[in-house]
Amino acid sequence: MNALPKKVKIVEVGPRDGLQNEKETISADVKIELVNRLSSAGFANIEAASFVSPKWVPQMATSAEVMERITRRAGAIYSALTPNMKGLEGALAAKADEVVIFGSASEAFSQKNINCSIEESIARFVDVAKAAKDHGLRLRGSISCSFGCPYQGDVPLDAVADVVGRMRDLGCDEIDIADTIGVATPRKTQAVMERAASVFRLDGISGHFHDTYGQALANIYASLEVGVSIFHSSVAGLGGCPYAKGATGNVATEDVLYMMNGLGIETGIDLDIVVDAGQYISGILNRKGSSRAGNAIAAKRAG
Template identity: 70%
Template structure:
């Protein structure tokens, strides 16, 4: 049941950089997006059209989208929380917009002061506008494997939000382990249930490595036939609910895993390792990718070529 080919959605430029305190130069963001596309990433989450007041790092969204080199066959996604954000995405000629909701009532109330149902309803005009414009629509479900406030999140709660996202017309739906507490057994249970109400081939796994479970959870998702995974080059991004903890799973680690399993990604791992080094140096932070660090060291020292 393990797929022969998977799609990697690169979230580093948006989800990875959004919480960096020091502003990352627009030119660096553009170069990052361009290099990722050239390495074979076919879906790059480039930026976010949100209020600069709330996410200052994404204040240059329009400039980033205007500056990137559009590579044929590559989907450039942007996060859009409201109609104003959608209008910015439309003007920037984004290929896909991303909306989001939580599987946890406590998380929804704490973060946006409304229920899950109310939060999804807020996206109805955005979803309709996207469909009317012929744009791809992706829905992301946070806290699908656990919540920092209520703890366990039921499988039924995840399925409920999947059905709500489906009703909005989402082309893909992300099952996100926002705080990285999920384990392989729970991952399989949630994905198996979600695939009963939404096409398996359009579900994606978004795993954080806070507790070192991301690669195990990805393998578990592969066993459930999942073909789309999110990752962040150099492991960009942290977990705001666990101080100092690793956040997004590193793209280099995911591609290394896929190569070892003989699963096609279309991504050049050698280029990816260089990109991880590039962005780590640019933001003056060490890479969180274990495979990336090991392969870069081998490459630098001339010990062996990248697999």
């Protein structure tokens, strides 16, 4: 095992990946306030928008307004999901710093979700990737179901490596290895991350873990042990898992930061400001957030 990284990058995905699953419409003002609070906490990278058809994801219909009105912190990366060329044009107009393309490591998931093979799905991004690079944007690739699939179950390591290689060839600067349904456990996590690192540089690989079975923090620690130093998380644990009824989704940012602080790993992020942001958005949604650390710190403050 490697020594743990001294510094990690946390990519905050709550404003996009977290909120997009909410049933009630969330106003642009609330999204802007949330992004601004997260920016002030010191995040180097915030996934703030998604330029998808409002017909498919109504919650993201205000993405252009959000990107226009947020207060951008110097040096921070504001990312947008772009499923096609139209989405890329939206991201360019909104002055996104990074565009995110996505595929699956599971053939069954690809067929069920977007009615095409993995190979076909990645081919659709060739033009998007080229245009992003031509415009000097960072390009991130996200690979869902890298640890397991709701339809086919186990996903072979070679299948993950294959998609990592395809994303690499498109010119991705960073590649997310995502546990979409939250089924991974630590040893499996290490095997997948090591396999991904055999085809792409380790410092460009990120872990995107869902906490469906309560394993996300353990999997992040296991990833740290093999040298992964980029992780995704969502303030207040925003976002459910659509394949496991009532299950939590993204690992909560507050919990990840609490662990990193305890390990002496530098994040550059102020946990107290993130706790405030988590309590703010939980209040708006009229429910308690799923962050253990966030709720404990808030309760301790309330005395």
